[in-house]
Amino acid sequence: MPSRRSGRALAFTLALLAAPAGTFAADPAPVREAFVTNQTGDSLSIVDLAAGKAAAEIKVGGKPAGVAMAPDGRFAYLTSPESKELVVVDAGKRAIAARLQVGQGPLGIAVHPKGDRIYVADWYEHKLYAVDAATLKAAGSVEVGKSPSGVAVTADGTRILTADRDSNQVSxxxxxxxxxxxxxxxxxxxxxxxxxxxxxRAYTANVGSDDVSVIDLSAGKAVATVKVGHRPYAVALAGGRAFVTDQYGGTVTVFDLASLAVVKTIEVGEYPEGIETEPGGGAVYVACWEANTLERIDTATLAVTARIPVGDGPRAFGRFLRPPGAPSLPKD
Structure with missing residues (x-):
């Protein structure tokens, strides 16, 4: 796909090869904010979802890509591959609270459900790092496959998964x-x-084979493959369906989790990447890197119901929706 950024030198270009029907009020506890990493713009957009606009933009640096939210919504954790940093953002204050060096190419990131550990995948060192969330000190590392990208933690907190891109495996x-x-x-x-x-079950978006692998975690093996659009990047789950961002297709492929049949292909902004389901499953939000938008898909109608401008080159790779129980952002 032709790209208006195709001539730009990105700090982490390897990543380009590559956590309710009706209105927002339908959710009993609707998510209010999204924290979107803008890799090209070196910033973080904080989006007021009810108002449908960015409420603030924080300069981050280091080409931020990955994002994860603390379970209580107090902090957002970002990875900046170019500066080799984990960046901690105080969500309520809309300010950077801390920065620390982690590895040589931090990309994927996730937080333990208890909130005590932050997990960072290092693309170049082929490791998963653990960081103590209270002290922001290193808490260990483990060797995984080559070029780990996405990170996910099971809801019970017992297992962590990494998508090892250049090993064609999940650790x-x-x-x-x-x-x-x-x-x-x-x-x-x-x-x-x-x-x-x-x-x-776990689901991987496989950018090289244009499909999604379905993994049975108890059996420890892939049990199915679903063909999707061109260069799939990430997967969100809602209402018994999977929603897959197809980077080069400018689409989101939707397939049924039971039958694995494709239900619909939804056109979204150019180069969709990060995707996450809001609590309650009524909508998924998609960051479109070329369009500079965060887009809302209603999971009942499978229609795009909002397009919100954000910063330049939104990636939002990970969990970027602030939990609904978190305090509201201060008003400007």
Whole structure:
């Protein structure tokens, strides 16, 4: 796909090869904010979802890409690959609270459900790092496959998964001992990885083979493959369906989790990447890197119901929706 940025030198270009029907009020506890990393713009957009606009933009630096939210919504954790940093943002104050060096190419990121550990995948060192969320000190590392990208943690907090792009596999790590217990072969160049709420299945978006691998975590093997659009990046789950961002297609492919049949292909902004389901499952939000938008898809109608301008080159790779129980952002 032709790109208006095709001539730009991006700090992390390797990543380009590659957590309710009706109105917002339909959710009993609607998510209010999205924290969108803008890699080209070196910034973080904080989006007021109810108002449908960016409420603030924070300069970050280091070409931020990955994002994860603390379970209580107090902090957003970002990865900046170019500066080799984990950046901690105080969500309420809309300000950077801390920065620390992590590895040589931090990209994917996730937070343990207890909020005590931050997990960062290092693309160049082929490791998963653990950082103590209270002290922001290193809490260990474990070798995984080559070029780990996406990171996911099961809802019970027992297992961590990394999508190892250049090994065509997913590594499985025991969270308690922080040791790698196995791996699962998947499609070509897996990038994003998502685990269902029950911890039964995981889904990888395979950018090299234009498909999604379905992993049975109990069996420890891939049990199915679903063809999707061109260069799939990440997967979100909602209402018994998977929503897959197809970077080069400018689409989101939707397939049924039971039958694995494709239900619809939804046109969105150019170069969709990060995607996440809001609590309650009524909508998924998609960051479109070329369009500079965050877009809302209603999961009942499968229609785009909002397009919100954000910063330049939004990636939002990970969990970027602030939990609904978190305090509201201060008004300008």
């Amino acid at each position: 499985i790590i025991d969270a308690a001992s922080f040791t790698r217990t196995g791996s699962v072969a998947v499609g070509e160049r897996p990038f994003g990885v998502t685990v269902d709420a029950e911890g039964r």
